[in-house]
Amino acid sequence: QVQLQESGPGLVKPSQTLSLTCTVSGGSITSNYNYWNWIRQPPGKGLEWIGYIGYSGSAYISPSLKSRTSISRDTSKNQFTLQLSSVTPEDTAVYYCARTPFDYWGQGTQVTVSS
Numbered sequence: 001q002v003q004l005q006e007s008g009p010g011l012v013k014p015s016q017t018l019s020l021t022c023t024v025s026g027g028s029i030t031s032n033y034n035y036w037n038w039i040r041q042p043p044g045k046g047l048e049w050i051g052y053i054g055y056s057g058s059a060y061i062s063p064s065l066k067s068r069t070s071i072s073r074d075t076s077k078n079q080f081t082l083q084l085s086s087v088t089p090e091d092t093a094v095y096y097c098a099r100t101p102f103d104y105w106g107q108g109t110q111v112t113v114s115s
Contacts, residue, residue, distance in 0.1 A: 002027040004097045004106035012091075012113050018084040022097030022106060029078055030055050035100035038071060038082045040093035041108075048093075052100065053080050087113045 008020035022036065029036055038050040051061035051071050059071040065084070073080040084091060092113045098105040 002099060002104040004099065004104055006095060006097050006106045006109040008095075008109060008111070010110055010112060012087055012111060013115050014088055014113055015086055018082070018087050018091065018111060018113070020082045020095055020097075020109065020111070021079050022081070024078045024080075024099075027099075029053075029073055029080060030075055036073075036080050037098045037100060037102070039096045039098060041096070042090070042093040047096075050082065050084075089113045 003025045005023045006020055007023065012018045032055055034055045035052045037052040039047050040050060041047050049062055050065055051059060051069060053059040053071045053073050057073060061069045061071065068085040070083045071080060082095070092111065094108040094110050096106055096108045
């Protein structure tokens with residue numbers, strides 16, 4: 001069974017870069033046709049898809065976040081990473097990683113942007 005676990009700081013100051021890592025077990029992030037996603041849910045709002053990195057290493061980011069977001073991976077650690085720069089309080093959310101077709105999710109990690 002595939003398991004995903006998010007990790008990273010729970011508090012980030014405005015204008016800084018948010019960095020989260022998703023560690024995958026029970027499956028390889030390089031397995032054919034697997035896509036690994038980041039999703040977030042701000043307080044009181046719905047889920048927002050951020051982007052994915054695919055089995056080949058190609059990433060696709062939501063146009064609304066593309067200018068300040070990158071997704072990368074470390075195949076030796078079976079991890080993929082989200083970096084979101086120039087954060088504001090509007091980036092406060094629970095951040096999730098998940099595998100397409102969204103059958104496996106991490107438990108989520110709360111990130112608060114505040115000075």
